[in-house]
Amino acid sequence: MLLFILGLLLGGISGGVTYGLTADPQIAGIVAAIAAILTWLGLAALVIADD
Numbered sequence: 001m002l003l004f005i006l007g008l009l010l011g012g013i014s015g016g017v018t019y020g021l022t023a024d025p026q027i028a029g030i031v032a033a034i035a036a037i038l039t040w041l042g043l044a045a046l047v048i049a050d051d
Contacts, residue, residue: 014035
């Protein structure tokens, strides 16, 4: 659950910063989704590599 919340938090921050810089909600949403997914995949890869 913590990993899910972390991905949402980092995605929200990334999307918010992108929206602040570009004022384009569509690009901000895409960036937020990509940041959240990459966070989940990156941490999952660390867990798998640790085994």
